[in-house]
Amino acid sequence: MEKQLKDMFSYPQNQDLAVRYAQLPDVNSEVCMMYLRGMADQAFVDSTLVPLLMEKQGFSARRKLTEQLYHRLESVSGVRRVTALPEMRDEIVRGNTILFVHGERGGIAVDSTGFEHRSVDRAQNENVIKGPSESFIESGAVNISLIRKQLRNEHLVTESISIGQQSLTEVSVMYLNDIADPQLVKEVKRRLANIENDQVMNLATLEQMIEERSYSLVPTCLYTERPDRAAAFLQEGHVVMLMDSSPSALIAPVTFWALFHSAEDMYQRWPLGVFMRLMRLIGIFIATLTPGLYIAITNYHVEMLPTDLLLAIAATRERVPFPAIIEVMIMEVAFELLREAGVRIPSTIGPTIGIVGALILGQAAVDANIVSPILVIVTAITALSSFTVPDQSLNGMVRLSRFIFLFAASLMGFLGMMIALTIIISYMVTLRSFEVPFLGPLAPYTRSSKDTIFRPPVWKQWLRPFMNEPQETERATKPKGGAER
Numbered sequence: 001m002e003k004q005l006k007d008m009f010s011y012p013q014n015q016d017l018a019v020r021y022a023q024l025p026d027v028n029s030e031v032c033m034m035y036l037r038g039m040a041d042q043a044f045v046d047s048t049l050v051p052l053l054m055e056k057q058g059f060s061a062r063r064k065l066t067e068q069l070y071h072r073l074e075s076v077s078g079v080r081r082v083t084a085l086p087e088m089r090d091e092i093v094r095g096n097t098i099l100f101v102h103g104e105r106g107g108i109a110v111d112s113t114g115f116e117h118r119s120v121d122r123a124q125n126e127n128v129i130k131g132p133s134e135s136f137i138e139s140g141a142v143n144i145s146l147i148r149k150q151l152r153n154e155h156l157v158t159e160s161i162s163i164g165q166q167s168l169t170e171v172s173v174m175y176l177n178d179i180a181d182p183q184l185v186k187e188v189k190r191r192l193a194n195i196e197n198d199q200v201m202n203l204a205t206l207e208q209m210i211e212e213r214s215y216s217l218v219p220t221c222l223y224t225e226r227p228d229r230a231a232a233f234l235q236e237g238h239v240v241m242l243m244d245s246s247p248s249a250l251i252a253p254v255t256f257w258a259l260f261h262s263a264e265d266m267y268q269r270w271p272l273g274v275f276m277r278l279m280r281l282i283g284i285f286i287a288t289l290t291p292g293l294y295i296a297i298t299n300y301h302v303e304m305l306p307t308d309l310l311l312a313i314a315a316t317r318e319r320v321p322f323p324a325i326i327e328v329m330i331m332e333v334a335f336e337l338l339r340e341a342g343v344r345i346p347s348t349i350g351p352t353i354g355i356v357g358a359l360i361l362g363q364a365a366v367d368a369n370i371v372s373p374i375l376v377i378v379t380a381i382t383a384l385s386s387f388t389v390p391d392q393s394l395n396g397m398v399r400l401s402r403f404i405f406l407f408a409a410s411l412m413g414f415l416g417m418m419i420a421l422t423i424i425i426s427y428m429v430t431l432r433s434f435e436v437p438f439l440g441p442l443a444p445y446t447r448s449s450k451d452t453i454f455r456p457p458v459w460k461q462w463l464r465p466f467m468n469e470p471q472e473t474e475r476a477t478k479p480k481g482g483a484e485r
Contacts (some may be wrong), residue, residue: 017036038116065101118138147249157174179235201245210252219394220253237465260389281453284385290381291409328379
């Protein structure tokens with residue numbers, strides 16, 4: 001068995017595999033320890049495992065040494081018997097230590113994972129003014145602890161599912177077993193178990209393997225880096241997935257309203273929370289429709305503009321040699337290039353390059369009579385509005401949908417835009433995320449706390465969304481009494 005494991009890991013060419021021997025007291029036998037350097041905690045092996053093996057109270061030659069070794073190590077967390085060679089290989093790959101006695105079948109696996117990881121830091125993409133600032137890191141165990149820190153509930157269950165055929169990866173599935181729909185949990189685990197791939201590197205790749213429609217612009221899972229947000233979804237009956245190497249959580253199912261909401265909505269007082277959502281909704285419409293509206297009005301519906309404004313636009317476009325659609329495409333593509341460059345440029349100079357590049361490019365394009373000044377304003381408003389979208393997947397959907405409306409407006413004006421909008425909304429109505437309607441609880445209508453476009457006061461949100469089919473539809477703190485209530 002020792003030789004077979006060594007051959008599997010290409011030992012001694014593979015110097016990451018540590019093979020250590022220890023002579024057992026009172027018996028003429030030795031135990032072999034195998035683990036991967038850099039994955040197993042070397043300090044744990046040296047300070048805990050080795051001293052336990054070398055205790056003066058020795059072993060008896062009358063009983064199986066593996067059995068005696070197991071009982072001696074029972075005080076160590078995460079000790080279990082392994083018999084088959086593939087099991088031993090999987091344990092070593094996960095960062096655990098395998099111990100076995102020469103001449104005896106089977107061995108013992110001890111949890112000794114000790115991956116290096118960064119400390120818990122502030123959220124980078126989902127910043128808030130009020131509320132906790134902790135974010136997930138690239139350690140699955142730490143991420144689980146961050147969620148349990150937010151949600152201290154004995155019904156919170158964590159299950160591990162192994163995926164990948166060459167590189168074994170564990171996905172931690174978390175849910176509240178007294179709230180989450182058992183069929184939903186079963187469906188999530190079924191999709192994970194059906195993944196046939198050599199390896200799944202992180203949650204971003206996993207999302208593409210379990211979503212309903214891979215070619216769709218509409219995301220059907222929510223990607224968040226905030227433990228408090230993941231805990232909030234767990235309390236509504238959702239399922240959370242975590243992985244090592246991913247500083248985030250994947251939440252299923254998801255609706256459009258969940259993607260539209262921000263982590264800070266619940267932390268602000270009710271008037272400001274409602275105002276923030278209203279601004280965000282206006283921003284989504286501006287980011288999606290404004291370039292198309294500009295094309296539709298200037299090409300097909302000029303009578304809608306005041307005469308003075310129409311003459312001003314016509315005067316600014318008098319020297320522009322391109323049709324309006326080409327003019328808009330030039331500015332939109334240029335801005336997308338600037339946005340992408342700002343992400344890839346080192347963070348110390350990225351914002352500066354983005355701002356200076358946009359100012360210089362816009363001014364130079366106007367001076368060269370390539371675009372009109374009014375279009376620079378339209379592009380700037382559209383770009384600023386797109387940054388109000390909190391979720392990156394929804395932001396990508398909005399950015400790409402803008403081009404759909406742009407071409408529809410260039411073909412048939414407002415009629416084309418209405419046809420495109422009708423098709424998109426109809427498509428979203430038929431879309432489902434893990435059997436949950438994407439536009440629920442509004443379409444189709446189901447009972448909920450009505451936390452969709454506007455946010456009700458916190459004390460009114462005592463109903464869980466019925467579309468998730470939670471086992472408990474009412475929260476334990478349904479408000480009673482009070483002058484305003």
